[in-house]
Amino acid sequence: xxLDSAGLRILSRQECVALLATASIGRIVFTDQALPAVxxxxxxxxxxxxxxxxxxxxxxxAAAGNxxxxxxxxxxxxVARTGWSVTAVGPARAVHEPGExxxxxxxxxxxxxxxxxxHYIVVRAEQITxxxxxxxxxxxxx
Amino acid sequence: xxLDSAGLRILSRQECVALLATASIGRIVFTDQALPAVxxxxxxxxxxxxxxxxxxxxxxxAAAGNxxxxxxxxxxxxVARTGWSVTAVGPARAVHEPGExxxxxxxxxxxxxxxxxxHYIVVRAEQITxxxxxxxxxxxxx
Numbered sequence: 019x020x021l022d023s024a025g026l027r028i029l030s031r032q033e034c035v036a037l038l039a040t041a042s043i044g045r046i047v048f049t050d051q052a053l054p055a056v057x058x059x060x061x062x063x064x065x066x067x068x069x070x071x072x073x074x075x076x077x078x079x080a081a082a083g084n085x086x087x088x089x090x091x092x093x094x095x096x097v098a099r100t101g102w103s104v105t106a107v108g109p110a111r112a113v114h115e116p117g118e119x120x121x122x123x124x125x126x127x128x129x130x131x132x133x134x135x136x137h138y139i140v141v142r143a144e145q146i147t148x149x150x151x152x153x154x155x156x157x158x159x160x
Numbered sequence: 161x162x163l164d165s166a167g168l169r170i171l172s173r174q175e176c177v178a179l180l181a182t183a184s185i186g187r188i189v190f191t192d193q194a195l196p197a198v199x200x201x202x203x204x205x206x207x208x209x210x211x212x213x214x215x216x217x218x219x220x221x222a223a224a225g226n227x228x229x230x231x232x233x234x235x236x237x238x239v240a241r242t243g244w245s246v247t248a249v250g251p252a253r254a255v256h257e258p259g260e261x262x263x264x265x266x267x268x269x270x271x272x273x274x275x276x277x278x279h280y281i282v283v284r285a286e287q288i289t290x291x292x293x294x295x296x297x298x299x300x301x302x
Contacts, residue, residue: 024215025274043236047189047196054189054230056198058245073166088196094185099272103200130241130293132167151272 022149029148034104037091037148039063042128044091046070046141048082048110055081061089062127068106068141069122071129079137083112089141094151102150106143113138164291171290176246179233179290181205184270186233188212188283190224190252197223203231204269210248210283211264213271221279225254231283236293244292248285255280 020028029037038044047056057078059070068089072078087110094101113119122138129135162170171179180186189198199220201212210231214220229252236243255261264280271277 024218024277042238045187045198045232045234047198047230049196053228053249054191054196055249056187056189056230056232056247058232058234058236058243076166086195088189088198090187090198090200092187092200094200094272096184101200101272105198107195107197130236130243135166 026149026151029102029104029150031146034106034146034148035063035066035143037093037102037104038068038106041091041093043130044068044089046078046082046110047088047090048078048085050077050081060127060129061091062125064122064125064140066143066146068143069125069127070139070141071127071135072137072139073135074137076137079112079139082110082139085110087141089143100151102148104146104148106141106146108142108144110139110141113140168291168293171244171246171292173288176248176288176290177205177208177285179235179244179246180210180248183233183235185272186210186231188220188224188252189230189232190220190227192219192223202269202271203233204267206264206267206282208285208288210285211267211269212281212283213269213277214279214281215277216279218279221254221281224252224281227252229283231285242293244290246288246290248283248288250284250286252281252283255282 090105092103232247234245
């Protein structure tokens with residue numbers, strides 16, 4: 019079991035992808051007018067790519083259309099103080115090709131927000147890193 | 161009730177701060193070696209400032225010590241598909257003054273991760289924005 023400098027368990031890429039597959043919401047991190055920006059989004063995995071949907075004219079579509087972005091998902095239990103966090107970093111691209119849009123629209127991606135969201139953005143997860151916070155008891159065991 | 165272009169309810173600054181006060185974990189968004197980075201952190205509010213604790217030599221301490229960062233907290237119910245998200249953007253600063261460190265150390269900030277975390281970072285929330293996703297029924301009502 020590998021621990022980082024803060025004592026958190028380092029997850030393998032495989033573990034990270036498996037955890038991402040259990041989540042339905044994550045946060046996309048991008049730059050908006052030279053400032054850091056973060057927005058919760060529904061997503062689905064397409065292999066190891068992260069697929070999100072947004073409105074054509076959205077800030078997210080404009081800012082993340084062709085940039086390096088980060089994507090984070092996590093799950094924490096405030097009572098047990100356990101949880102995990104996975105972050106993917108890589109290029110985002112807007113999808114324009116009709117065949118690909120058709121294929122992506124068949125994925126089980128459900129967005130919670132109302133309104134038209136016909137614009138797909140795909141983030142290629144070039145780097146995936148993840149950490150798990152175990153319970154304090156587990157930590158003492160390692 | 162104000163809605164944004166995606167149909168989400170826009171929260172007032174006061175509502176955002178009240179929601180932040182209910183959360184114990186958030187995500188700090190910064191730039192690490194020219195790439196977007198995001199890291200979950202325990203935090204506490206000091207007025208409207210966000211106070212986090214980290215290790216002296218951490219990546220976060222190095223990158224967020226004196227930069228404009230974003231800080232996001234949220235809470236979602238995947239079954240009801242409701243929830244809220246609040247993002248603060250502003251300058252982060254490392255705290256060095258002994259009197260301020262003493263004052264901050266009295267705040268109810270509990271970190272879940274093990275190890276020494278004697279380095280305080282304070283984010284001044286110059287901008288706070290927030291959204292609430294209501295249930296689909298509520299949306300139709302508006």
